[in-house]
Amino acid sequence: MTSTTGRVVAALDGARLWAELHDLAQLGARTDGGVARLTLDDNDIQARLWLAEQAKAIGCQVRVDPIGNMFVHLPGTDPDLPPITTGSHLDSQPTGGKYDGAYGVLAGLAALRAFREAGVQPRHSLEVVSWTNEEGMRFAPGTSGSACFTGVRRKDETRALTDADGISFGEALDACLTRLGEAGIERCPLGTPMQTFIELHIEQGPILERQGAPTGIVTGIQGVGWFECEVRGTANHAGTTPRTARQDALEGACALAAALRNAACDDEDLLRFTIGRFQVFPGSVNTIPERTLFTIDLRHPDAGTLTELEARFQALAAQEWAGCTAALTPLSRIDPVAFPEVVTDVIAEAAAELGQNAPWLVSGAFHDAIHLAGHCPTGMIFIPCKGGISHHPSERIDANDAIEGARLLTATLCRLAM
Amino acid sequence: MTSTTGRVVAALDGARLWAELHDLAQLGARTDGGVARLTLDDNDIQARLWLAEQAKAIGCQVRVDPIGNMFVHLPGTDPDLPPITTGSHLDSQPTGGKYDGAYGVLAGLAALRAFREAGVQPRHSLEVVSWTNEEGMRFAPGTSGSACFTGVRRKDETRALTDADGISFGEALDACLTRLGEAGIERCPLGTPMQTFIELHIEQGPILERQGAPTGIVTGIQGVGWFECEVRGTANHAGTTPRTARQDALEGACALAAALRNAACDDEDLLRFTIGRFQVFPGSVNTIPERTLFTIDLRHPDAGTLTELEARFQALAAQEWAGCTAALTPLSRIDPVAFPEVVTDVIAEAAAELGQNAPWLVSGAFHDAIHLAGHCPTGMIFIPCKGGISHHPSERIDANDAIEGARLLTATLCRLAM
Structure with a gap:
């Protein structure tokens, strides 16, 4: 010294x-x-x-x-x-x-x-x-x-x-x-x-x-991107609607969330993927959900990785999930x-x-x-x-x-x- | 006639x-x-x-x-x-x-x-x-x-x-x-x-x-069973907590929900399985969820099938889901x-x-x-x-x-x- x-x-x-x-x-x-x-x-x-x-x-x-x-x-x-x-x-x-x-x-x-x-x-x-x-x-x-x-x-x-x-x-x-x-x-x-x-x-x-x-x-x-994802299905009676006739917005959202989470799973454990807010509508015990809204907080030290992952997320959201459609909206981005x-x-x-x-x-x-x-x-x-x-x-x-x-x-x- | x-x-x-x-x-x-x-x-x-x-x-x-x-x-x-x-x-x-x-x-x-x-x-x-x-x-x-x-x-x-x-x-x-x-x-x-x-x-x-x-x-x-399922993890900072250090109550709940849904998937399409209410706490964009609470509405024309499935649900809830614990509580049952x-x-x-x-x-x-x-x-x-x-x-x-x-x-x- x-x-x-x-x-x-x-x-x-x-x-x-x-x-x-x-x-x-x-x-x-x-x-x-x-x-x-x-x-x-x-x-x-x-x-x-x-x-x-x-x-x-x-x-x-x-x-x-x-x-x-x-x-x-x-x-x-x-x-x-x-x-x-x-x-x-x-x-x-x-x-x-x-x-x-x-x-x-x-x-x-x-x-x-x-x-x-x-x-x-x-x-x-x-x-x-x-x-x-x-x-x-x-x-x-x-x-x-x-x-x-x-x-x-x-x-x-x-x-x-x-x-x-x-x-x-x-x-x-x-x-x-x-x-x-x-x-x-x-x-x-x-x-x-x-x-x-x-x-x-x-x-x-x-x-x-x-x-x-x-x-x-x-x-x-690290940089951070915030997103909002909306999954849209069809509300219906929980007791009368057969599985094959459902477009369950919660089932779709859980499947999409799992796919997004999987896409953000890096070996180095540097990516930070968090769904912190997750809301299901109408939220009635005996009604099939028609809409799920959730947020994504995504962070990584490299701007390119964030950009690539956002593109993968958009591609996943464009697919059909349990018969539902999804839309991913970027809310904010800090490099x-x-x-x-x-x-x-x-x-x-x-x-x-x-x-x-x-x-x-x-x-x-x-x-x-x-x-x-x-x-x-x-x-x-x-x-x-x-x-x-x-x-x-x-x-x-x-x-x-x-x-x-x-x-x-x-x-x-x-x-x-x- | x-x-x-x-x-x-x-x-x-x-x-x-x-x-x-x-x-x-x-x-x-x-x-x-x-x-x-x-x-x-x-x-x-x-x-x-x-x-x-x-x-x-x-x-x-x-x-x-x-x-x-x-x-x-x-x-x-x-x-x-x-x-x-x-x-x-x-x-x-x-x-x-x-x-x-x-x-x-x-x-x-x-x-x-x-x-x-x-x-x-x-x-x-x-x-x-x-x-x-x-x-x-x-x-x-x-x-x-x-x-x-x-x-x-x-x-x-x-x-x-x-x-x-x-x-x-x-x-x-x-x-x-x-x-x-x-x-x-x-x-x-x-x-x-x-x-x-x-x-x-x-x-x-x-x-x-x-x-x-x-x-x-x-x-x-058909008979109906209503259940409430609680998944407990640990709240933490979305930006600082590595994936491997998380107990994410939403990740756990989505995985458990998918397993329950899969268990209720019968070839005859007679089982009616609905998660209608699904709440995530604390519900902040940049906080890892510590608790998820969801309901299950389960219906079938046969009482024995409902009882068997409830036992399978309990066995699934007893497992660990994304590092979280779960508890399944029956709310009501009508044969x-x-x-x-x-x-x-x-x-x-x-x-x-x-x-x-x-x-x-x-x-x-x-x-x-x-x-x-x-x-x-x-x-x-x-x-x-x-x-x-x-x-x-x-x-x-x-x-x-x-x-x-x-x-x-x-x-x-x-x-x-x-």
Whole structure:
């Protein structure tokens, strides 16, 4: 290990990080042990003020941009260079856990503190960002902060989103910005340049846990296609209609679903095929179903594979299924992102330096990093979570993994910023 | 043809029957051509009063029993013999057709009128009954009148049923009985003896239409078992969970449903297997289903076959399906009824006498006859309906079939009553 990286990583206070994760989880704590810290609600604002206090204690400036993204800034020796930025998000699902998002922000803060403690000032400035509304639960869709920051979505569009009570994102944001202004937090513009963005996050899947690895290097975020499939048959009397006279839309849908599932069954187990919503009409015990409607969530790291499979799906849907017709409609498509080797290699070198077993894996879930990848060289680091469970109060991580992940982030920032 | 049967059948006024079917359909007529004549509503009461008027015009007495079943009585020469009874019901589905139920009552009335016109008084009295609440839509369950008449259900239990507005069957019945009393209709007791009961009805299935037969002889009413099946898996993230780490409750349910369906696939096409309700939880596009709940409606004319198949279903449900567990719960079971040959043979002889191609078939739907079968020798005659469609405004029958069915009923009553 280089002496500088060694000093900074050695200065990382893992116990404090672990304690802070649980302190922060008090803001929006649920009685079931989970967290409900919804975008721009009072808990989210309290979390932002808490973040600002922590930053000031390290002697870092805190700024907020017009969509509410917060940046903790540790100046480098060369003020002309764009910053190396890390971070994630502080909002949660309504029945969320303590670590999804919060871990990446707090580990970034711990890394900045380690630089200060070690008395190391990097060449590039370091920044910790907390992106606004990653989860998209109070205001849908999510990743609002990173999407507006990178120009993927328009600010006025996002401000016009409303929650279930009719409150607009813009109203909620302005109230939050006023509170932050009163606390002396300055404003900064959207879309400022970054040298590199690194997001540290819990995996939300079982791969690292299965491999017994404390950290993982994310090679990219898989692409996703959403589809809706409608199967149309004929409603009829369950007691009087012979099998040979039926066009049963449930029988057809089950057969088509099995064929689609089979088509998406790859040896590498990289394809993710999920039918999550499946509705049968009219839904009466003694009536043969006339219509079944189901969704498909299809993911893969390679855009070509998604496109090929969509064509196979269309060919299957064009067949007759139990005498029924089917129609497959694409609902949305987001292409995969592959993180550049210039970033993943740095993370791999840092992991090797720390002696960590850090396997390469693809992110199955979305992250703000998907938008940042179009803005600057971007990478992600994962740590395992118990049973791959997230978006649930029972979301859990191991303290040692949390510390190893923060060490890998710190070592990576050292390599990128020095 | 015997000269008596020939005279009575010749006196049957088919055109009048056809006209009356459409006159009666005005009571509760829907703008879409269907009928909504719900049990004991004003249209049902009007229909009862209309029936009483028709009966009086023939010179027949009309009586009503304590559950509202109405009996039109044509006296036989031997008043000590129990009557030969025919009939069906005058209530309809909320989006019902013109013929389901009404056809059997009106054809019975036409038969009585033919006896009068031909000047033939049979040895047994003849009766036309209209059973109360066959459909069970305003007050569930249905077949209330025949079930209470035959002692299958208790009158006080049925009176306690309430409709969606909280009105009890008892209240609605008492209001109806008051109206009928004001019209001079006398009361009669429940459970009076019958020599034979014959119900004429539309098939509500496609078999006779497929065979081009104007009438059919019903050998029995198939038995039905209702089941609920629950498949339990594990909810997880659609994007992050590898195929090999999934317990997908929809995948499991589709596989189990296909295996159950396959087990119920008989060469004779007599088994009726229907999954009508199928619900998937949590029903989110990007969450692997953790639970699927579906119903099974299973029918067959043979009780042993139903019992054997239930055992096979239980064995299948005990297996693992896509890593999920399943549980099959019986909800209800009604054993099949086989009509006695002493009745079906008489109908067959009458059909032969009329030169009708009247195939034998099993009723897939319930009818009041299922309860009467425990009270006296019972049989049923079917006529085809277009596309097998019933319980729908588009329910249609052919005028010639309607008349052929009434002729077969009349000839059968002649054979039974003389």
